[in-house]
Amino acid sequence: MSDSRTPGGAATGGPAQAAPDAAPYDALLLLSFGGPEGPDDVVPFLENVTHGRGIPKERLAEVGQHYFRFGGVSPINEQNRELLAALRKDFAEHGLDLPVHWGNRNWSPYLVDTLREMAEAGHRRILTLATSAYAGYSGCRQYRENLADALALLSEEGVPELRVDKLRHYYNHPGFVGPMVESTLVALAELPEEVRDTAHLVFTTHSIPTAMAETSGAPDDPARGRPGGVYVAQHLDVARLVAGAVAEATGIIGRHWELVYQSRSGAPHIPWLEPDVCDHLEALHREGAPAAVMVPIGFVSDHMEVKYDLDTEARAKAAELGLPVARAATVGADARFVAAVRELVLERAATERGAQPVRCAFGSLGAGRDVCPVDCCPNPRAPRPAVGQG
Ligand SMILES: CC1=C(CCC(=O)O)c2cc3nc(cc4[nH]c(cc5[nH]c(cc1n2)c(C)c5CCC(=O)O)c(CCC(=O)O)c4C)C(CCC(=O)O)=C3C
Numbered sequence: 031m032s033d034s035r036t037p038g039g040a041a042t043g044g045p046a047q048a049a050p051d052a053a054p055y056d057a058l059l060l061l062s063f064g065g066p067e068g069p070d071d072v073v074p075f076l077e078n079v080t081h082g083r084g085i086p087k088e089r090l091a092e093v094g095q096h097y098f099r100f101g102g103v104s105p106i107n108e109q110n111r112e113l114l115a116a117l118r119k120d121f122a123e124h125g126l127d128l129p130v131h132w133g134n135r136n137w138s139p140y141l142v143d144t145l146r147e148m149a150e151a152g153h154r155r156i157l158t159l160a161t162s163a164y165a166g167y168s169g170c171r172q173y174r175e176n177l178a179d180a181l182a183l184l185s186e187e188g189v190p191e192l193r194v195d196k197l198r199h200y201y202n203h204p205g206f207v208g209p210m211v212e213s214t215l216v217a218l219a220e221l222p223e224e225v226r227d228t229a230h231l232v233f234t235t236h237s238i239p240t241a242m243a244e245t246s247g248a249p250d251d252p253a254r255g256r257p258g259g260v261y262v263a264q265h266l267d268v269a270r271l272v273a274g275a276v277a278e279a280t281g282i283i284g285r286h287w288e289l290v291y292q293s294r295s296g297a298p299h300i301p302w303l304e305p306d307v308c309d310h311l312e313a314l315h316r317e318g319a320p321a322a323v324m325v326p327i328g329f330v331s332d333h334m335e336v337k338y339d340l341d342t343e344a345r346a347k348a349a350e351l352g353l354p355v356a357r358a359a360t361v362g363a364d365a366r367f368v369a370a371v372r373e374l375v376l377e378r379a380a381t382e383r384g385a386q387p388v389r390c391a392f393g394s395l396g397a398g399r400d401v402c403p404v405d406c407c408p409n410p411r412a413p414r415p416a417v418g419q420g
């Protein structure tokens with residue numbers, strides 16, 4: 031992306047570029063999942079995440095152990111602090127005058143407190159970057175419902191009215207795909223040389239109930255009719271893009287790759303997306319695959335689902351099998367991802383001002399919608415208010 035386009039359509043023409051313009055937005059909200067910061071936080075955090083979700087007690091106790099193994103500290107908050115700092119630095123360096131605040135759905139700093147502070151600081155028109163790149167109830171609508179809940183609470187408190195929008199899904203943005211390609215190449219290079227060229231690429235994402243996958247996206251999305259709906263179609267697009275770019279960079283054509291799932295939750299009798307990554311490693315070993323690189327395209331940072339489910343559990347499974355594995359890093363606070371967020375902000379701001387900016391996207395599905403249809407990615411329990419739809 032080194033050409034002279036002006037993503038966001040913010041500046042055109044002359045040699046002296048105008049300062050990037052985020053109007054009508056006056057602040058960016060970094061909205062994330064949240065995670066515990068010590069042993070005492072673990073149980074209340076899990077209660078926040080799962081209330082009313084029918085997660086079996088045994089599963090909760092097991093997931094609690096994952097956190098306790100790491101001193102009760104999820105890596106996600108520190109990673110969000112890094113992303114927050116990187117966004118602020120990037121915006122300042124590019125003359126983008128847009129304050130960035132951070133709030134979480136399930137742990138402090140809680141979304142509602144952050145929005146209250148933003149209102150008190152005088153912000154009224156807020157754009158949201160969620161640390162979830164894909165469609166689906168858990169990864170998109172649930173974030174938008176939580177925003178609506180927080181706004182309703184603040185309205186009861188008499189806080190001045192805020193208008194909150196959410197950035198489009200960025201899974202297929204060059205600034206998301208590019209760092210994943212590079213980190214996959216880095217991980218391949220960690221494998222013993224004799225298995226490097228034949229290692230499988232094992233793309234992973236969060237398993238979700240198959241019913242949630244089938245209804246992901248809008249009813250008129252062509253991918254909704256495919257198995258796994260838009261959620262799976264989006265991941266397959268990224269997997270294909272990364273595999274293609276890796277082939278180009280390594281000169282190895284026809285390398286095997288698969289999309290598999292991890293971190294299954296819920297009751298055992300409810301079907302979730304399969305195969306699980308550990309079962310898949312076993313199958314690969316059985317079929318004589320020489321090695322694998324796990325590429326967690328479903329996540330934006332190396333949080334607990336990556337550190338425990340892949341780096342601890344799946345690596346232990348691979349060691350038991352004698353299968354050499356490596357794991358690719360997620361985008362985290364990579365400068366290209368941070369720049370992509372700036373572009374997406376400027377793109378959306380320009381669109382809101384009535385312009386038609388460049389909308390960067392790789393792959394076969396194109397740039398996603400700015401505003402979700404009211405009937406996309408439905409809540410599996412009951413419809414609830416959500417922002418960013420219409
Ligand atoms: C699609 C998806 C993403 C990716 C998109 C996104 O990033 O949002 C994601 C991310 C994450 N999930 C996380 C943690 C948890 N998810 C749980 C449970 C669930 N996740 C689900 C889906 C997803 N989850 C679902 C359908 C459930 C079942 C309960 C329900 O229907 O809601 C549970 C309960 C215990 C259990 O695992 O059973 C925990 C603790 C953390 C924090 C990690 C850290 O602390 O570093 C992160 C980033």
Ligand SMILES: [Fe+2]
Binds near residue numbers: 236
């Ligand atoms: Fe989750």
